[in-house]
Amino acid sequence: METLLKEIKKCQVCLPFLNNGVNPVVSAHLNSKIAIIGQAPGSIVHKTGIPWDDQSGKRLRQWLNVSTETFYNPEIFALIPMAFCYPGKGKSGDLPPRPECAPLYHKKLLEHMNKIELVILIGSYAQSYYLEARKAKTLTETVKNYQKYLPGYLPLPHPSPRNNIWLKKNPWFEYDLIPVLQKKIKHLS
Numbered sequence: 439m440e441t442l443l444k445e446i447k448k449c450q451v452c453l454p455f456l457n458n459g460v461n462p463v464v465s466a467h468l469n470s471k472i473a474i475i476g477q478a479p480g481s482i483v484h485k486t487g488i489p490w491d492d493q494s495g496k497r498l499r500q501w502l503n504v505s506t507e508t509f510y511n512p513e514i515f516a517l518i519p520m521a522f523c524y525p526g527k528g529k530s531g532d533l534p535p536r537p538e539c540a541p542l543y544h545k546k547l548l549e550h551m552n553k554i555e556l557v558i559l560i561g562s563y564a565q566s567y568y569l570e571a572r573k574a575k576t577l578t579e580t581v582k583n584y585q586k587y588l589p590g591y592l593p594l595p596h597p598s599p600r601n602n603i604w605l606k607k608n609p610w611f612e613y614d615l616i617p618v619l620q621k622k623i624k625h626l627s
Contacts (some may be wrong), residue, residue, distance in 0.1 A: 439468050439550045446543055452523060452536045462522035463489050466547055470516035471626045473548065473557045474498075475564040477520055477596065478535035484524035489517035497597035498560075503620040504627060514627045516551060518544065520563045531600060535563050555626055556589070558619075561596040569593070578608060584615055592619060 446462050453460050463479045474490075482492040490498055490509070499509050509515055521535030522543075528534075544567075548554065559565045562577045568591060574580040580593045587593060595601055595611070605611060 439466070442543070442546055442550065446522060446547075449522065449539075449542075451538050451542065452521070455525075455536060456523055457526050458484060458524055460523050461487055463487055464518055464522055464547075465489050465510070465512050466516035466518060466551060467512035468550055469513040469553050470551045471514055471553055471555050472623065473516040473518055473551065473554050474560065475518050475520065475544075475557060475568065476560045477563050478532065479519060479522070479524045480532055481524055481527075489519070494596065494598045497599070501594070501597060501616055501619060502623045504623060508627055516547070516554070518547060520567060540567055556622060557591050559587075559591055559593045561594075565593050578604075581611065581615065582608075584618070592622070594619070 443464065443466065446464050449462050450460050458481075461479075461484050463483055466473075476490070479489070480492055480494070483489060489495070499506060502509065519535065519539070521537075521539045523536065525533035525536055557568065559568055565573050565577065565580050569580070569587060572587070573593075574583060577593075577595060581595055584593055594615075595604055
């Protein structure tokens with residue numbers, strides 16, 4: 439596992455496409471119990487090299503109801519983005535995750551972590567990749583029908599402050615799904 443993580447940290451496959459250079463961000467351990475599959479590091483995480491070290495991460499930890507210490511314990515949480523490097527700025531936010539990372543490294547990472555009991559899929563890129571034809575037509579439908587993907591997967595919207603409107607339009611998320619999420623996390627951590 440250590441060799442694979444070092445390989446990922448040195449990866450430069452996407453360098454020609456990244457205006458901000460490479461800085462692969464990932465955290466995992468052989469004993470990880472929960473895998474959080476996100477999109478790609480944002481500009482802050484690109485600078486710090488710490489997964490979810492921004493406002494999205496703060497909200498995610500609130501949703502999970504875990505301390506920062508617990509969240510960054512790789513024996514509990516594997517933090518694996520769809521793309522390991524910051525993709526850069528687009529017209530209305532960050533660019534989509536580069537498509538190279540997940541096919542290159544996800545299967546290898548997950549094969550090393552045979553204690554994973556739950557995979558949290560954050561955002562449409564992770565949900566499309568892992569749920570494939572099983573995902574609903576929209577992210578909202580996929581998240582709303584989360585029971586369909588349990589016990590292995592739990593789809594969530596992205597915790598970005600940019601999703602405040604989505605959260606206001608979908609109050610069921612906080613009163614229906616968040617308690618289920620927190621109960622599962624408490625059981626596994």
